[in-house]
Amino acid sequence: MGFSTGAEQFYHGTRADLQVGDLIRVGFRSNYRDGIPMSWVYFSQTLEAAIWGAELATGEGRERIYVVEPTGEYVDDPNLTDKKYPGNPTKSYRSREPLRIVGEVTEWEAHTPERLQQMKDGLAALRAAGKGIVID
Template sequence: MTDSQTYYHGTKADLKVGDLIGPGYASNYGKRKQAAFVYLSATLDAATWGAELAVGSGRGRIYIVEPTGSIEDDPNLTNKKFPGNPTKSYRSRDPFRIIGEVMDWTGHSPEQLKEMHDNLEKLKQRGIEAIEE
């Protein structure tokens, strides 16, 4: 791929450079059904949310990734919550290759995390999935 954009993927999975992150695993969100897509962002903030909100007991991790195929705007955020794509969030049916890890990142405040968890819980109670595929 000739795109020089840096992409990130936030998770709690313990992976290493060269590993592939692909669809087909249980989603980190909603009812945890099998994910048809894998998600990435061109902003560190969006990846930070991914690392903080992912299920699992491990620490949050943010990987620098490169797509192995085409990517598209993430319709869960673009135009649904934010006009256009200000979060620079994308998805793909093709895996991403890990090319590095961001070791020195700062998480959101406890207040911001609580607010996000509360909002996600409200959506869940209303039967709204955080991610629609």
């Protein structure tokens, strides 16, 4: 389990329109699965993972990447570390405690439309094969 020391920088990609000081809490719908409330909040120490989070998030809002601060304990995200990237090279985490928004990354480079479509197609294939399950 981890605890923020304040020295790390963490990110959360989404389409939600939030402000500095707001809390991202459990119990709201997933960024990736319509209508399903999540019992964890997800975040990363890499901007790349947050970019994917923003680009793949459902909804109509614009893609946003927030700089966040965990308010409690957090653990490796088993959706990535156990299944796809052993050892957590994406530095992806989750927590049952809120994330406090401390800033927003306003300039970042999006993936090409072709690369984004490849990722969406790959995720759709996983779901179709019954392997697109989020461990919540």
